[in-house]
Amino acid sequence: MKLFRFGEVGNEKPGVILEEKWLDVSAYIQDYNEAFFENDGLDKLSLLLVEKQNELAEIPAGVRIASCVPRPSKIVCIGLNFADHARETGAAIPAEPIIFFKATTALSGPNDDIIIPKNSVKTDWEVELALVIGKKAQYVDEADAMNYVAGYCLHNDVSEREFQIERGGNWSKGKGCDSFAPLGPFLATTEEIEDENNLKMWLSVNGKMVQNSNTDQLIFKVPALVSYLSQFMTLVPGDVISTGTPPGVGLGFNPPVFLKEGDVVELGIEGLGTQKQTAKNWKA
Secondary structure: OEEEEEOOOOOOEEEEEEOOEEEEOOOOOOOOOHHHHHOOHHHHHHHHHHHHHHHOOEOOOOOOEEOOOOOOOOEEEEEOOEHHHHHHOOOOOOOOOEEEEEOHHHEEOOOOOEEEOOOOOOEEOOEEEEEEEOOOEOOOOHHHHHHHEEEEEEEEOOEEHHHHHHOOOOHHHHOOOOOOEEEOOOEEEHHHOOOOOOOEEEEEEOOEEEEEEEHHHEOOOHHHHHHHHHOOOOEOOOOEEEOOOOOOOHHHOOOOOOOOOOOEEEEEEOOOOEEEEEEEEOOO
């Protein structure tokens, strides 16, 4: 199944894509939240679609597509998980996954504007494969890790490099600004993706391709990441894990290139759709 959410900010509703039709299931499903995944929501939704498919209304053209999941308990990100990206930033290839968090208030729709933060001069882009946890995970063995994954989605891990690198402290303050986690356009459940370790991924800025890679280049794969993170924190249904970005970020250019107002960012991952964002300066 492919799950999406739609509607204006604060009034989003759940939907499902069936045979290229974007259908409203809000009469039967409250939202794709922790309770949905925890209470066998995917199985119940699958049965619902068999019974009610012909009764579901298509959403109108032009409706805003929201983040494919509502605000989760946490957005966990993995840094420097592509060797080439580590090299372009001048960092060592990590021996263990590098973990940081994005503020859940950074969550936004796949085509919402990127808001360049107040006082920012180094806002950057990062196409990433994200996964959504389907059931509570604690001390999970790697061999069993895929049983805890509900599905996959596209994520732009927008980053402010001065805040992240030059201001001291934790990476998260350069990662958690409003609009810095566009997610979607849909969540593809695991059976929709034949091999999450072989998906083409790309990102362009103003029509110029800057990232062009494949998830087969990930240093730490999805099962390893789920298992690893579960040793340090409880992963709950609806949690988002973003797996890292390939080379081609603005920081890696010589000289570096960063987003300015009016820039258009487009990105996609094979089987997971595309996003398009316009950079806008923050306004009070």
